[in-house]
Amino acid sequence: MTTQDIEPTRAPASAGQSPTLEMVAARAGVSRATVSRVVNSSPKVTAEVVALVQNAIAELNYVPNRAARSLASRKTQVIALVVPESAAKVFDDPFFASVVQGVALYLADTDYTLNLLIASETKSDKTRRYLLGGNVDGALVVSHHSGDHSYTRLGQQLPIVFGGRPINPETAEGHYVDVDNVAGARVATQRLIERGCRSIATIAGPQDMPPGIDRLAGWREALASAGIDDSLIEYGDYSPDDGAEAMRRLLARGVPIDGLFTYSDQLAAGAYSVIREAGLTIPGDIAVVGYDDDRYASTIDPPLTTVNQAPTAMGAKMAEIVVRLIDGEEIDTATTMPTKLVVRDSA
Amino acid sequence: MTTQDIEPTRAPASAGQSPTLEMVAARAGVSRATVSRVVNSSPKVTAEVVALVQNAIAELNYVPNRAARSLASRKTQVIALVVPESAAKVFDDPFFASVVQGVALYLADTDYTLNLLIASETKSDKTRRYLLGGNVDGALVVSHHSGDHSYTRLGQQLPIVFGGRPINPETAEGHYVDVDNVAGARVATQRLIERGCRSIATIAGPQDMPPGIDRLAGWREALASAGIDDSLIEYGDYSPDDGAEAMRRLLARGVPIDGLFTYSDQLAAGAYSVIREAGLTIPGDIAVVGYDDDRYASTIDPPLTTVNQAPTAMGAKMAEIVVRLIDGEEIDTATTMPTKLVVRDSA
DNA sequence: ATGAAAGCGCTAACAC
DNA sequence: GTGTTAGCGCTTTCAT
Numbered sequence: 092m093t094t095q096d097i098e099p100t101r102a103p104a105s106a107g108q109s110p111t112l113e114m115v116a117a118r119a120g121v122s123r124a125t126v127s128r129v130v131n132s133s134p135k136v137t138a139e140v141v142a143l144v145q146n147a148i149a150e151l152n153y154v155p156n157r158a159a160r161s162l163a164s165r166k167t168q169v170i171a172l173v174v175p176e177s178a179a180k181v182f183d184d185p186f187f188a189s190v191v192q193g194v195a196l197y198l199a200d201t202d203y204t205l206n207l208l209i210a211s212e213t214k215s216d217k218t219r220r221y222l223l224g225g226n227v228d229g230a231l232v233v234s235h236h237s238g239d240h241s242y243t244r245l246g247q248q249l250p251i252v253f254g255g256r257p258i259n260p261e262t263a264e265g266h267y268v269d270v271d272n273v274a275g276a277r278v279a280t281q282r283l284i285e286r287g288c289r290s291i292a293t294i295a296g297p298q299d300m301p302p303g304i305d306r307l308a309g310w311r312e313a314l315a316s317a318g319i320d321d322s323l324i325e326y327g328d329y330s331p332d333d334g335a336e337a338m339r340r341l342l343a344r345g346v347p348i349d350g351l352f353t354y355s356d357q358l359a360a361g362a363y364s365v366i367r368e369a370g371l372t373i374p375g376d377i378a379v380v381g382y383d384d385d386r387y388a389s390t391i392d393p394p395l396t397t398v399n400q401a402p403t404a405m406g407a408k409m410a411e412i413v414v415r416l417i418d419g420e421e422i423d424t425a426t427t428m429p430t431k432l433v434v435r436d437s438a
Numbered sequence: 439m440t441t442q443d444i445e446p447t448r449a450p451a452s453a454g455q456s457p458t459l460e461m462v463a464a465r466a467g468v469s470r471a472t473v474s475r476v477v478n479s480s481p482k483v484t485a486e487v488v489a490l491v492q493n494a495i496a497e498l499n500y501v502p503n504r505a506a507r508s509l510a511s512r513k514t515q516v517i518a519l520v521v522p523e524s525a526a527k528v529f530d531d532p533f534f535a536s537v538v539q540g541v542a543l544y545l546a547d548t549d550y551t552l553n554l555l556i557a558s559e560t561k562s563d564k565t566r567r568y569l570l571g572g573n574v575d576g577a578l579v580v581s582h583h584s585g586d587h588s589y590t591r592l593g594q595q596l597p598i599v600f601g602g603r604p605i606n607p608e609t610a611e612g613h614y615v616d617v618d619n620v621a622g623a624r625v626a627t628q629r630l631i632e633r634g635c636r637s638i639a640t641i642a643g644p645q646d647m648p649p650g651i652d653r654l655a656g657w658r659e660a661l662a663s664a665g666i667d668d669s670l671i672e673y674g675d676y677s678p679d680d681g682a683e684a685m686r687r688l689l690a691r692g693v694p695i696d697g698l699f700t701y702s703d704q705l706a707a708g709a710y711s712v713i714r715e716a717g718l719t720i721p722g723d724i725a726v727v728g729y730d731d732d733r734y735a736s737t738i739d740p741p742l743t744t745v746n747q748a749p750t751a752m753g754a755k756m757a758e759i760v761v762r763l764i765d766g767e768e769i770d771t772a773t774t775m776p777t778k779l780v781v782r783d784s785a
Numbered sequence: 786a787t788g789a790a791a792g793c794g795c796t797a798a799c800a801c
Numbered sequence: 802g803t804g805t806t807a808g809c810g811c812t813t814t815c816a817t
Contacts, residue, residue: 109572111794122804127796135802154571158508159794162809167505172554174542188535195521195556205554207519209542224501225456331737357737364739387734390678390704392711458810469788474812482786506810509793 110151119147130155157204170198170413171206171222171230173242175215185385186402190233190254193406201414203228210242223248229413250416252409256301256425266416268408268426272302275398275430276309279380280352282396282438284317286378288350292323294337294362296354303354306382310352323348327358334361342369348377350438356381356388356397359437363391378438394435404428457498466494477502504551517545517760518553518569518577520589522562532732533749537580537601540753548761550575557589570595576760597763599756603648603772613763615755615773619649622745622777623656626727627699629743629785631664633725635697639670641684641709643701650701653729657699670695674705681708689716695724697785703728703735703744706784710738725785741782751775 112130116123121140128136129144136144147153161167172194174187191207198205206227210218222230222245232242233254245251246265253267283291293310296303307324314321325340327333334353338361341348353359359381366377373379373393381388384399405428412422459477463470468487475483476491483491494500508514519541521534538554545552553574557565569577569592579589580601592598593612600614630638640657643650654671661668672687674680681700685708688695698713700706706728713724720726720740728735731746752775759769 109570112796113794123795124797124805125803128803131796137802140802152567154567154573156509156571156794157573158505158514159809160796161505162503162509162811163794163796165796165809185532185535188532191554192556195554199556199558207538207542207552207554209539209546211546220499220501223456224503226501226504360734360737386704387678387707390707391738392714459812460810470811471789471813472787475787478812484786487786503810506793507812509795510810510812512793512812 109156110153112153112155115144115147115151115153118151119144167226167228168202169204169206169227170410170417171208171227173208173210173218173222173230173232175210175212175232175234186383186400187233187254189402190406190409193403193408194231194410195406196403197407197410203414218242219245229417231409231413233409250413252412252416254405254409256305258299258301266412266422266424266426268405268412268428269301270400270405271427271430272305273309273312275382275400275432276306276352277313278309278430278432279382279396279398280310280313281317282380282432282434283350283352283378284313284319286350286374286438288378289319290323290346290348291319291350291352292325292341292348293351294325294327294334294341294353294358296326296358297328298326306354327354327361329355329357331357331361331364334358335365336361338362338365342366351377351379353379353381356383356385356395359395359397360387360391374436374438380432380438384433388433389435393437396435396438397433399431399433401428401431456503457500459500459502462491462494462498462500465498466491514573514575515550516553516574517550517757518555518574520555520557520565520569520577520579522557522559522579522581533730533747534580534601536749537753537756540750540755541578541757542753543750544754544757550761566592576764578756578760580756597760599759599763601752601756603652605646605648613759613769613771613773615752615759615775616648617747617752618774618777619652620656620659622729622747622779623653623699624660625656625777625779626729626743626745627657627660628664629727629779629781630697630699630725631660631666633697633721633785635725636666637670637693637695638666638697638699639672639688639695640698641672641674641681641688641700641705643673643705644675645673653701674701674708676702676704678704678708678711681705682712683708685709685712689713698724698726700726700728703730703732703742706742706744707734707738721783721785727779727785731780735780736782740784743782743785744780746778746780748775748778 112123112126116126119126121144125136125140126144129141172191195205208218229250231252244264251265253265256267256269280291291314293307295307298304311321323341325337327337334357351362353362359379362379363373366373371377381395381397384397388395388397408426408428412426415422459470459473463473466473468491472483472487473491476488504515519538542552555565576597578599591611598612600612603614603616627638638661640654642654645651658668670688672684674684681704698709700709706726709726710720713720718724728742728744731744735742735744755773755775759773762769
């Protein structure tokens with residue numbers, strides 16, 4: 092009676108060490124190679140053998156060791172999601188949080204594992220090394236400053252996709268998926284025009300990054316094709332306070348305004364309070380359309396008409412693209428996601 | 439002239455394959471074992487040799503291969519962050535998003551890598567297997583439903599820490615770090631009392647999970663020690679809309695209310711609008727204190743007095759604890775993080 | 786303090 | 802279709 096015989100037929104999800112492929116092979120009475128084939132669903136294995144092996148796997152509760160697999164196959168099955176710390180606020184930003192969610196959700200259905208990396212600027216080359224050190228099969232980079240794309244160069248050595256169009260597409264390496272900011276802003280502004288607004292202002296965003304530039308451009312396009320003046324521009328950064336100040340400056344110009352498009356919902360929220368302070372109503376006196384469709388857009392009073400960017404879809408798309416890139420597919424450098432106008436009460 | 443001789447003295451951050459430990463050894467003129475020791479900062483290596491090796495490493499731009507290292511050392515250096523999909527909205531929730539951020543930030547300074555896992559309920563045992571299959575050294579679980587702690591049993595087999603107290607601490611396995619919801623709610627309510635409120639209502643949260651239970655308890659404690667009646671309770675779930683409805687019910691009771699504590703800022707936002715509709719002022723007629731200190735708390739009008747939970751600190755703490763657990767330290771099962779009252783204009 | 790050698794658990798030719 | 806046999810790049814006794 093050998094040790095083998097003593098082993099219970101149904102090994103309990105048991106004890107100490109994880110079962111190895113070799114143990115599965117022994118139990119199924121086949122070679123390790125065959126087990127490996129079954130695990131990797133190779134087509135050339137008899138159905139009977141497959142069943143045999145799968146039983147053994149189930150009985151032993153076998154799980155392949157990733158490190159060993161990766162070492163032997165020279166594939167890591169991991170995809171890094173790099174979040175530059177400057178944009179560490181990513182998680183403060185519902186948009187990015189959702190992108191991350193989309194990525195994770197997509198990858199959950201694949202054999203890839205998601206590696207979340209916060210790349211502080213001070214050790215950005217620790218990150219760089221990590222990425223190029225053969226520790227990941229591909230990378231995703233999300234950042235506010237799609238402008239600074241400091242990881243841009245990695246594109247040549249590793250499948251990588253950026254969230255957001257680089258400031259300078261011709262110059263950048265790698266793929267990116269972007270939201271169609273121009274179209275989003277155009278449609279938003281058109282909504283104002285269709286409503287009858289004829290003096291339409293905008294609180295634009297930072298002009299040193301693509302979204303800011305594109306949304307302003309979309310606003311201009313819409314006004315241009317309606318023959319409306321486009322000089323009512325003030326800039327805001329991020330917070331509602333910025334929006335409030337910009338709105339004050341707009342009102343201070345003394346020219347009547349009946350429509351407002353803002354770079355973000357947050358900016359719109361700030362503008363709301365100033366409009367009210369001025370004794371004006373929304374949308375009665377000034378109709379407003381925001382951008383982002385963030386959590387509070389439907390909450391503020393009146394509920395804000397805004398542009399939805401489907402961030403989880405964007406995240407999923409980014410993930411899908413790296414995976415295909417890893418598989419060697421050729422893919423367009425740019426992928427643009429559509430936006431959708433969400434009409435509520437403010438315009 | 440061998441291939442060796444052809445190799446340039448300063449290998450450019452170059453080409454195809456990543457340099458291996460063996461290449462470093464060759465260049466430094468030592469054995470692989472020594473290089474390994476240097477890489478792992480073993481104490482017993484001569485300073486000179488260390489320098490030699492480090493030069494070689496720098497010149498070759500060597501990065502250890504994680505898979506190989508992990509296979510040989512039987513450690514993965516990976517920590518999983520499990521986000522049950524039910525709570526997939528985690529990322530919609532700024533609180534959780536920040537916890538994730540805290541975890542990532544903490545781990546960025548260690549040699550651990552963060553594995554983000556979305557565990558859908560349908561394949562929760564795919565996740566379970568993955569975790570127990572020796573693919574990670576430890577796990578972090580964040581969830582709204584800390585009640586269902588379905589990963590609770592893993593605690594025996596893997597270092598694991600939960601975000602949020604389990605519904606039933608005695609029953610649960612594993613460590614957890616929780617925010618002191620009782621104290622947070624108590625202090626918030628005391629603020630109302632100190633302000634002179636004597637008829638204090640609450641819009642409580644779901645009573646099937648710890649935070650909901652604890653915050654309601656904290657409210658009760660405060661009222662009890664001030665001898666104030668504690669029957670003005672209505673429940674809300676998550677959204678501002680829930681808050682609005684709850685507020686309506688509260689007002690419909692016909693009893694005057696001069697103070698309100700809500701389970702969340704979102705609920706408070708909803709209550710705001712109803713209070714206004716009723717022609718009441720904040721904080722004049724009704725002072726309100728929220729909970730979470732989320733992004734909009736300072737934005738709404740009037741800026742909301744609320745309770746800040748320092749979620750990134752909580753995330754960092756969770757990460758710190760798994761790491762110490764992995765290192766074999768003994769740690770208290772429960773860790774409680776403090777909260778802070780943020781006074782603004784609403785109370 | 787350093788080197789030699791034996792694996793870690795798996796995949797991938799290559800043979801049969 | 803299945804088994805044999807080398808490694809993948811690193812850590813880790815065990816000598817020296």
